[in-house]
Amino acid sequence: MRSFGRPVRAARGAEAPDADAPAVQLQGLTKRFGPVLACADVSMTVLRGRIHGLLGQNGAGKTTLMRMLAGLVRPDAGRILVAGRPVTVTDPATATALGIAMVHQHFSLVGRLRVWENVALGGRGRLDSRWTRREIGRVADGYGLLVDPDRRVDELTTSERQRVELVKCLIRAPQVLILDEPTSTLTPPEARHLLSVLRRVVSDESRAVVLISHDLDELAHAADEVTVMRDGAVLARRSAAEVDVGELGRLMVGDQLPAAVAAPAGEPREQVRLRIRDAWATQARRPVLRGLDLRVRAGEIVGVAGVEGSGQGALADLLSSLLPLDRGNVEVDGNPVPPGRPGAMQRAGVGVVPEDRHVSGCVLDMSVAENLAMTDLGPVSRWGFVSRGRLRQRAEATIREFAIGGASPDTPLRLLSGGNQQRVVLARELGAAASVLVVAQPTRGLDAAAVEHVFARIGGLAAQGVAVLLISSDLADIRRLAHRIVVLHRGAVVGELTQATADPQRLGLLLGGRPE
Amino acid sequence: MTDRVARMRPAVPARLVTPLAYLASFTVTMTAVALLVELTGHSAAEVALTLYQGSFADLLSLGRVLDEATALLLVATGAVVCARAGMFNIGQEGQLVIGALAGAFVALRVPAPGWLAPVLTLGAAAAGGALWAGVAAALHYWRRVNVVIGTLLLIFLASQLVSFALNRDWLLQEATPAGQNRLPQSAVLPAAAHLPRWGRYPGIEVGAGALLAIGIAAATVVLLARSQWGFRLRLLGLNPVAARRSGVRAGLVGGGALLISGGCAGLAGGVVLAGDVHRMQGGIANNLGWEGLLVALVARHHPAAVVPVAVLFGALRAGAGFLASTGVPRYLVSVLTALIVIASTLPAAFAELRLRRRPGRSRS
Numbered sequence: 001m002r003s004f005g006r007p008v009r010a011a012r013g014a015e016a017p018d019a020d021a022p023a024v025q026l027q028g029l030t031k032r033f034g035p036v037l038a039c040a041d042v043s044m045t046v047l048r049g050r051i052h053g054l055l056g057q058n059g060a061g062k063t064t065l066m067r068m069l070a071g072l073v074r075p076d077a078g079r080i081l082v083a084g085r086p087v088t089v090t091d092p093a094t095a096t097a098l099g100i101a102m103v104h105q106h107f108s109l110v111g112r113l114r115v116w117e118n119v120a121l122g123g124r125g126r127l128d129s130r131w132t133r134r135e136i137g138r139v140a141d142g143y144g145l146l147v148d149p150d151r152r153v154d155e156l157t158t159s160e161r162q163r164v165e166l167v168k169c170l171i172r173a174p175q176v177l178i179l180d181e182p183t184s185t186l187t188p189p190e191a192r193h194l195l196s197v198l199r200r201v202v203s204d205e206s207r208a209v210v211l212i213s214h215d216l217d218e219l220a221h222a223a224d225e226v227t228v229m230r231d232g233a234v235l236a237r238r239s240a241a242e243v244d245v246g247e248l249g250r251l252m253v254g255d256q257l258p259a260a261v262a263a264p265a266g267e268p269r270e271q272v273r274l275r276i277r278d279a280w281a282t283q284a285r286r287p288v289l290r291g292l293d294l295r296v297r298a299g300e301i302v303g304v305a306g307v308e309g310s311g312q313g314a315l316a317d318l319l320s321s322l323l324p325l326d327r328g329n330v331e332v333d334g335n336p337v338p339p340g341r342p343g344a345m346q347r348a349g350v351g352v353v354p355e356d357r358h359v360s361g362c363v364l365d366m367s368v369a370e371n372l373a374m375t376d377l378g379p380v381s382r383w384g385f386v387s388r389g390r391l392r393q394r395a396e397a398t399i400r401e402f403a404i405g406g407a408s409p410d411t412p413l414r415l416l417s418g419g420n421q422q423r424v425v426l427a428r429e430l431g432a433a434a435s436v437l438v439v440a441q442p443t444r445g446l447d448a449a450a451v452e453h454v455f456a457r458i459g460g461l462a463a464q465g466v467a468v469l470l471i472s473s474d475l476a477d478i479r480r481l482a483h484r485i486v487v488l489h490r491g492a493v494v495g496e497l498t499q500a501t502a503d504p505q506r507l508g509l510l511l512g513g514r515p516e
Numbered sequence: 517m518t519d520r521v522a523r524m525r526p527a528v529p530a531r532l533v534t535p536l537a538y539l540a541s542f543t544v545t546m547t548a549v550a551l552l553v554e555l556t557g558h559s560a561a562e563v564a565l566t567l568y569q570g571s572f573a574d575l576l577s578l579g580r581v582l583d584e585a586t587a588l589l590l591v592a593t594g595a596v597v598c599a600r601a602g603m604f605n606i607g608q609e610g611q612l613v614i615g616a617l618a619g620a621f622v623a624l625r626v627p628a629p630g631w632l633a634p635v636l637t638l639g640a641a642a643a644g645g646a647l648w649a650g651v652a653a654a655l656h657y658w659r660r661v662n663v664v665i666g667t668l669l670l671i672f673l674a675s676q677l678v679s680f681a682l683n684r685d686w687l688l689q690e691a692t693p694a695g696q697n698r699l700p701q702s703a704v705l706p707a708a709a710h711l712p713r714w715g716r717y718p719g720i721e722v723g724a725g726a727l728l729a730i731g732i733a734a735a736t737v738v739l740l741a742r743s744q745w746g747f748r749l750r751l752l753g754l755n756p757v758a759a760r761r762s763g764v765r766a767g768l769v770g771g772g773a774l775l776i777s778g779g780c781a782g783l784a785g786g787v788v789l790a791g792d793v794h795r796m797q798g799g800i801a802n803n804l805g806w807e808g809l810l811v812a813l814v815a816r817h818h819p820a821a822v823v824p825v826a827v828l829f830g831a832l833r834a835g836a837g838f839l840a841s842t843g844v845p846r847y848l849v850s851v852l853t854a855l856i857v858i859a860s861t862l863p864a865a866f867a868e869l870r871l872r873r874r875p876g877r878s879r880s
Contacts, residue, residue, distance in 0.1 A: 342760045
């Protein structure tokens, strides 16, 4: 038997579900990951024939909620009703059988297989390439999705891959189609096309679509209903008629921004330390920077806000010499620095505390002392040889200064706790930041006292004339430290706020990609 | 999560786990070898005795062990440098024969005064091996060809090249009087190009190659642990992203390590040629490249541990030759060698697996 895995309507028709029942009802879904409450008693109703927008910042619980529906995460509590019938979605196969399909943010395609093979993957019965190709052609023509079944996924662009992913879902004739941030890597025309396809899916065939997004405009235009989530809970539901973009932005960010607790340290000076002009870059075939312009002056702390995929990570990679530019340039203290050349940013006086220290920040199998000296062997070397004595001496001083617990200079970094590993990276990079300091998500995984310590250090460096770039998805951090807030969206700066002009609505609009 | 770790605490103290794992692994292996020997109709005790007689029993045999260990040590030292940089060169067998070929060519064709001849020969051998590894390095950095695949396939190309050269009298084939069978081998190297040897029968003989190998191994130990170059190389091997951020140029350091590794293998070929065989033959490598790689593996890529392991493997090679003359098939020693490799790598592989499964390790 050839099929894409769903015992289609026969099984459903037997129990005669209420044709008018909502496609999906979620009732009181709760999910906890360790100490983190990802979803707290969330209820939501998705109707047939509607595009349902799900809005929220990173960590609001949108994706977790939808993963519960798609059978990727088991809820701790709550009920799921599909077409009015209570169901238990134990795994993705069950979800598929129930007519639920999800297009993930990071595609789940096999690069070395051809398009038709990817589409057939997960189906049942005999593998029939001709039949599969014909089905792909039928679905692709029906929706106006251009895909070539015989190309290898490796060779496709991001938007082509997304079309494949979409065809793969649609070919299984789902009742509910979930898309997680589908437009975040598309160009505006591609995004418009995708949304028109989704419109056809709901209007012509009376299916339901859930569109996860943090793009306000997109939801305002494409969605029939919008649910706003923050901190794992539903804050508001709005129908298309009553949607007010400003209100959505405010709801997404929160009613109140945390107050700017302390005045940022010192006054920025005139001298521009870091200048990025018209930076364009691609990473793993995805465009990550699209014309980014940024200037940071000496003594200035600039907060870089943005949702995931907005270019925050790429900016940190660029200043870590890990990302070459397709176009544009970077200047530190007026001197051009070749982007992507190993160690160039470091030598130019840019210190970076990366978001994930294990990737680029440290080496777990080297000692604490070696990790502290890693980026600059000059001061601990002589005649091309690293002096053990000096290495240890410097490390001992740093361990005391930064109170790195449980460490001697020779301790392998692997044996330290996460917080202490972070201190090692901080100690090295704060020391190395002669001109510019980039700190990405500095408070993640640190306790309150450690956060105070880090903030005091950052303030101190700024007061000495270092330009600081504070990249954070935590608005509270930015609010506390920054002189100026720059908001990124789709790889470029969409707007700029000062502490005085930052209000929830403006910030929310900018995060959602609406320049004023 | 902490309580889960606590529950999983092993009954044996942590610092004893590794030695015990090695002990268990070797006990099982040696038992297996003994059983195998008995099953093939020989006496395990006699085989062990013969192996000992052929290796460490007298000074003459010891000299043989050192000769075998020299080439293994050179190959293994290069393999360690390469592996530490995160590159896996497995083509030493080919780099070794190309080294020997280049050495033979220079020794036979380039006239040089007495003391210079061996230096030139070894230099050419090292350069030949490095060049051969350099092909794989270039393929890797320009065309992204996997180093393991590149170095491996170049072995076959190397043996074709050697066979070609040894069958052309205008290249390297030995000139023979008319009517005699022409063998695929070069003429004997001029005496000036032979490496000096000290000591004489029936005492121990030590070749200059052994001293060279020890010197290179010692230099590698110091440079890897202490020099800036060694630091950058280890950094690159352990975390290439952090290395790039810290200014380590992967092509220079990693590609350089591959060249060094090839150079060491080529030098090993030169030492076998100029110190022992004295003429180029197709079978000159005689698995030295492969076994050198195994030495590095058993030493777990520690440059100092390579020395004793090379001597052990050298003893097995020397002992195997002696064993063959008593009627016991030589392949039994090959099986023994293979089992030693498995026994010595198993605990490490096991530890690595356990590390990966350990709960709570951050996402990689």
